Amino acid sequence: MEKIFTRTPTLTSSETHFCPGCTHGIAHRILAEAIDELGIADRTIGIPGVGCCVFLYYYIAIDTLEAPHGRAPACATGMKRAQPDKIIFNYQGDGDMAAIGTSEIIHAANRGENITVIFINNSVYGMTGGQMAPTTLLGQQTTTSPYGRNFQTEGYPIKMAEMLATLEGVAYSARVSLHKPKNVMQAKKAIIKAFEMQINQMGFSMVEILSTCNTNWRVSPIEALDVIENEMIPYFPLGVFKERTGKDFL
Amino acid sequence: MAYIKIDADRCKGCYFCIKFCPKQLIIVSDTHNKVGYFPAQFLQEKEDQCTGCKTCALMCPDTAIEVFK
Amino acid sequence: MTEKKLTKGNIALAEGAIQAGCRFYFGYPITPQNDIPEYLAKNLPRVGGTFIPAESEIASINMVLGVGASGERAMTSSSGPGISLMQEGLSYMAGSEIPGLVVNIMRCGPGLGGISPTQGDYTQAVHGGGHGDYRNIVLAPASVQEMFDLTIRGFELADKYRMVSVILADAMVGQFQEPCRLTPDHPVTMPEKPWALKGRAGRKPQLLKSLYLGPGEQEAHNQDLQKKYREVERNEIMCEESLLNDADLMIVAFGTPSRIAKTAIRMAREKGMKVGLLRPITLYPFPSQQLHEHSERIRKILVVEMNTGQMLYDVKISAHKDADISFYGRPGGGVPFPNEVLDEIVKAMEK
Numbered sequence: 001m002e003k004i005f006t007r008t009p010t011l012t013s014s015e016t017h018f019c020p021g022c023t024h025g026i027a028h029r030i031l032a033e034a035i036d037e038l039g040i041a042d043r044t045i046g047i048p049g050v051g052c053c054v055f056l057y058y059y060i061a062i063d064t065l066e067a068p069h070g071r072a073p074a075c076a077t078g079m080k081r082a083q084p085d086k087i088i089f090n091y092q093g094d095g096d097m098a099a100i101g102t103s104e105i106i107h108a109a110n111r112g113e114n115i116t117v118i119f120i121n122n123s124v125y126g127m128t129g130g131q132m133a134p135t136t137l138l139g140q141q142t143t144t145s146p147y148g149r150n151f152q153t154e155g156y157p158i159k160m161a162e163m164l165a166t167l168e169g170v171a172y173s174a175r176v177s178l179h180k181p182k183n184v185m186q187a188k189k190a191i192i193k194a195f196e197m198q199i200n201q202m203g204f205s206m207v208e209i210l211s212t213c214n215t216n217w218r219v220s221p222i223e224a225l226d227v228i229e230n231e232m233i234p235y236f237p238l239g240v241f242k243e244r245t246g247k248d249f250l
Numbered sequence: 251m252a253y254i255k256i257d258a259d260r261c262k263g264c265y266f267c268i269k270f271c272p273k274q275l276i277i278v279s280d281t282h283n284k285v286g287y288f289p290a291q292f293l294q295e296k297e298d299q300c301t302g303c304k305t306c307a308l309m310c311p312d313t314a315i316e317v318f319k
Numbered sequence: 320m321t322e323k324k325l326t327k328g329n330i331a332l333a334e335g336a337i338q339a340g341c342r343f344y345f346g347y348p349i350t351p352q353n354d355i356p357e358y359l360a361k362n363l364p365r366v367g368g369t370f371i372p373a374e375s376e377i378a379s380i381n382m383v384l385g386v387g388a389s390g391e392r393a394m395t396s397s398s399g400p401g402i403s404l405m406q407e408g409l410s411y412m413a414g415s416e417i418p419g420l421v422v423n424i425m426r427c428g429p430g431l432g433g434i435s436p437t438q439g440d441y442t443q444a445v446h447g448g449g450h451g452d453y454r455n456i457v458l459a460p461a462s463v464q465e466m467f468d469l470t471i472r473g474f475e476l477a478d479k480y481r482m483v484s485v486i487l488a489d490a491m492v493g494q495f496q497e498p499c500r501l502t503p504d505h506p507v508t509m510p511e512k513p514w515a516l517k518g519r520a521g522r523k524p525q526l527l528k529s530l531y532l533g534p535g536e537q538e539a540h541n542q543d544l545q546k547k548y549r550e551v552e553r554n555e556i557m558c559e560e561s562l563l564n565d566a567d568l569m570i571v572a573f574g575t576p577s578r579i580a581k582t583a584i585r586m587a588r589e590k591g592m593k594v595g596l597l598r599p600i601t602l603y604p605f606p607s608q609q610l611h612e613h614s615e616r617i618r619k620i621l622v623v624e625m626n627t628g629q630m631l632y633d634v635k636i637s638a639h640k641d642a643d644i645s646f647y648g649r650p651g652g653g654v655p656f657p658n659e660v661l662d663e664i665v666k667a668m669e670k
Contacts, residue, residue: 001253001318001319002318003316004252005315005316007313020287021266026310029311042518042520042521043520045516045518054530061519062518063517063525064516064525064526065385066411066415067381071378074373074377074378074379074385075384075388077371077378077385078383078384078385079388079389080385081371082369082389083389083518086517086518107373181305184308184309221266225269
């Protein structure tokens with residue numbers, strides 16, 4: 001019998017530091033598969049932000065730059081301008097991109113920087129222990145919203161994919177999820193699409209991925225998948241919010 | 251027919267593979283792995299029912315599953 | 320003979336950057352350094368370079384980081400509040416050993432402060448500002464020609480040691496005009512950068528990072544950085560030693576105050592007082608040994624700064640233990656007149 005599924009070559013054999021059931025592992029795998037399927041591993045440079053995403057370099061065997069918290073889009077801007085023939089992507093969490101790094105992401109997107117951003121939205125700060133993030137759902141209890149997020153005092157969860165889609169420089173903005181097999185396949189297609197946008201010099205591309213953080217959500221891995229289905233998706237709808245078909249920004 | 255190989259020592263016991271296997275061919279092992287998790291285990295005796303759909307591997311966050319067909 | 324052209328300090332610096340092979344500038348407007356981005360916005364595209372008017376100084380320094388990691392020369396320039404915003408990026412660049420050039424044409428502080436000439440950012444530039452045990456190379460030009468030459472030197476040192484070079488100048492040096500040779504005094508070269516991130520083709524994947532979590536890893540990384548800093552201190556000190564052979568008093572000053580001091584020294588010598596000048600050109604590495612050796616003989620020292628005494632601490636720890644150190648400082652945009660410095664010379668001599 002023939003092996004029909006195994007680890008893609010650009011995904012290293014390292015065991016991840018992610019908690020059991022954390023879908024970050026799935027995100028890493030489909031990202032590495034996308035890179036290999038497009039045949040761009042030799043010329044791709046990854047820029048992870050700070051948080052659970054920072055150890056990207058242990059798991060994906062490409063050149064990697066560690067960016068200061070929230071600043072990955074600015075680092076990517078510099079790198080892409082210096083090496084326009086390379087494929088540059090950011091891998092940022094919600095505490096990184098949707099809070100401390102909002103200025104950098106909005107302006108990189110608005111300039112139409114020809115980079116790709118993978119945005120992991122798990123509605124909490126994961127690595128620091130589950131504090132409230134801008135993406136935390138209303139009513140969601142975290143270590144810093146112990147009574148549940150209240151819109152009157154903490155505002156509403158921020159919708160990055162929709163917000164960035166309003167900017168002219170953005171070529172592609174989509175939200176996908178990792179909670180079901182069908183969604184994982186769609187997520188990988190979206191990542192490939194985003195990289196293709198960059199390869200074709202269409203401008204800024206972003207894929208927001210709804211991901212689980214069952215440890216900080218205080219649920220089991222399987223229950224966390226249901227949280228995505230029943231609580232996250234109703235507020236963070238899946239879909240493509242912008243897809244440029246021509247280089248009409250040029 | 252097809253079968254899967256689960257790297258028991260990589261498995262962290264999230265059991266997504268068990269949840270999503272359309273043929274219910276994966277169970278929780280009754281012996282723990284090197285880290286202390288009870289890994290997922292393929293029911294070898296039901297190999298003839300495995301279609302090699304790769305759903306288990308697709309959902310595995312730890313890339314612990316290889317699929318053969 | 321090389322032709323000299325009447326040039327503004329900030330323009331000489333910007334032209335020096337282009338001549339040094341810098342092709343990337345990122346910055347956010349702030350007075351008194353706006354001539355630098357304006358000159359580069361016009362002239363970088365002419366040599367195939369990239370100019371981005373960044374959304375903030377935080378973004379600027381991280382764009383410099385991104386280009387530096389790619390192995391190319393990049394710079395940003397700013398002043399007071401903007402430089403404060405860059406400290407996070409500077410610390411990351413030090414930790415990840417990514418070279419780059421940062422220009423600080425100082426404005427007064429604290430806070431929004433003012434735009435008159437000052438030297439209030441010495442401590443921030445020389446002794447840190449960002450988190451962690453790190454150093455930046457700090458160069459202090461005192462003339463338009465040095466704005467040009469030290470910018471080129473700054474890029475070379477940054478690449479040689481994989482560090483950030485800071486050009487620390489007061490607004491007087493940035494804004495006044497002097498004849499300047501606008502060609503490098505030596506051939507500018509760019510070293511090989513095998514550590515740069517250019518994609519893994521033909522080699523193993525590479526990584527630039529500052530996070531070390533394993534037991535002892537961060538300490539070992541720090542010790543490696545310190546070894547590098549000691550090497551910089553051994554090799555790269557630059558200072559001007561003027562009229563010190565017979566001097567009874569040594570003025571220590573950098574930037575504009577060093578030029579005012581030279582006039583005051585001439586006035587003092589006309590009155591028969593033997594005064595000389597030690598002018599640090601590199602603030603880090605600080606010319607501690609030179610200062611110490613002179614102070615073994617010249618026991619009277621007068622430190623003149625346009626701040627409340629920031630370099631003074633480096634002079635104190637460098638000078639001979641029996642040195643008699645006086646200080647004259649003007650913070651918040653006050654610029655001393657030569658006769659005021661002369662008064663301080665007289666006071667110090669009579670002490």
